Amino acid sequence: MPIITGQTQLLGVIGDPIHHSLSPVMHNAALAAMGLDYVYVPFHVKPEHLSEALTGFAAIAMQGFNITIPHKQAIMPLLAGITPLAASVGAVNTVWRDNQGQWQGTNTDVEGFVAPLLKFERDWATQKILILGMGGAARAVVAGCAQLGIQSICVVGRDPEKLRLFQQSWLHSPLPVSLDVAQWTHLTEQIATADLVVNTTPLGMYPQCDSSPLSEIEVARIQPTAIAYDLIYTPRPTRFLQQAQTQGAATLDGLEMLLYQGAAALQQWVGQPVPLDKMRQALTDHLAQNR
Numbered sequence: 001m002p003i004i005t006g007q008t009q010l011l012g013v014i015g016d017p018i019h020h021s022l023s024p025v026m027h028n029a030a031l032a033a034m035g036l037d038y039v040y041v042p043f044h045v046k047p048e049h050l051s052e053a054l055t056g057f058a059a060i061a062m063q064g065f066n067i068t069i070p071h072k073q074a075i076m077p078l079l080a081g082i083t084p085l086a087a088s089v090g091a092v093n094t095v096w097r098d099n100q101g102q103w104q105g106t107n108t109d110v111e112g113f114v115a116p117l118l119k120f121e122r123d124w125a126t127q128k129i130l131i132l133g134m135g136g137a138a139r140a141v142v143a144g145c146a147q148l149g150i151q152s153i154c155v156v157g158r159d160p161e162k163l164r165l166f167q168q169s170w171l172h173s174p175l176p177v178s179l180d181v182a183q184w185t186h187l188t189e190q191i192a193t194a195d196l197v198v199n200t201t202p203l204g205m206y207p208q209c210d211s212s213p214l215s216e217i218e219v220a221r222i223q224p225t226a227i228a229y230d231l232i233y234t235p236r237p238t239r240f241l242q243q244a245q246t247q248g249a250a251t252l253d254g255l256e257m258l259l260y261q262g263a264a265a266l267q268q269w270v271g272q273p274v275p276l277d278k279m280r281q282a283l284t285d286h287l288a289q290n291r
């Protein structure tokens with residue numbers, strides 16, 4: 001347990017619900033390893049109390065905080081500024097105080113998504129990515145693909161109107177995004193040519209561990225050279241990743257994304273490199289103990 005004194009600085013995460021958050025586990029492990037006098041606390045904030053929570057955080061000189069569901073969009077108009085990246089994604093997951101004490105926000109989910117992919121030596125400009133689902137996380141994935149220079153992006157969803165709106169929302173983005181959309185019924189054709197398949201739906205997440213976004217027919221079309229990336233981190237591996245492995249594909253789960261988005265946020269707050277290994281270890285230990 002950290003020793004909390006009158007000097008201890010406060011960081012945290014807000015969400016509704018918040019009890020499931022793994023962020024305190026990795027951040028407090030990192031802060032202890034760095035010997036910094038900070039503590040990171042989860043706060044259950046309901047949507048109707050978001051504005052009051054921000055005022056309260058300013059009053060108690062909180063240094064910064066993460067934002068999770070359902071506040072990632074709603075917080076944006078309450079901040080003094082947001083980065084162009086967060087504006088493109090349309091969501092903020094990290095807030096800090098600037099020199100004037102004003103709240104600034106950014107989106108580190110994009111870096112979290114991209115960082116684990118960098119270990120693969122690929123010519124990203126020539127790769128085709130297939131994104132399953134089009135919610136908040138899919139927006140960070142699209143922005144990450146643009147950062148990687150991926151030029152062929154296809155987003156698959158089940159609601160044609162939502163697909164149309166999703167595609168339209170990127171038309172005036174400052175990011176170089178060009179994307180196609182397709183309905184779920186066209187997944188079989190799309191998957192056969194994909195170099196990277198990303199599951200951004202909750203299908204397969206604990207406790208629905210037997211679910212997968214892909215049918216057996218679709219699985220059989222995954223290329224053995226493809227990378228299958230699931231943003232879910234419980235269970236490890238998900239059914240989708242097990243299926244992809246049987247096709248010979250490389251796999252990545254969501255724990256590394258969680259880790260890297262957290263590391264980018266912590267670096268923003270404390271202004272120094274953070275111990276990734278300690279954070280990863282804290283997460284894997286916690287998941288092993290709470291299986």
Ligand code: NAP
Nearest residue numbers: 133134135136137138158159200201202205231254257258
């Ligand atoms: P979200 O905004 O609710 O979006 C979920 C998307 O999945 C929507 O497009 C939804 O489609 C689609 N979907 C849900 N059930 C489906 C089904 N049965 N068939 C087809 N599509 C379905 O959620 P999110 O914030 O993007 O999060 C998505 C997942 O990513 C969650 O599992 C979350 O835990 C994970 N995530 C992980 C990280 C990380 O750091 N590893 C970060 C963020 C999110 P409709 O719009 O048609 O309902």
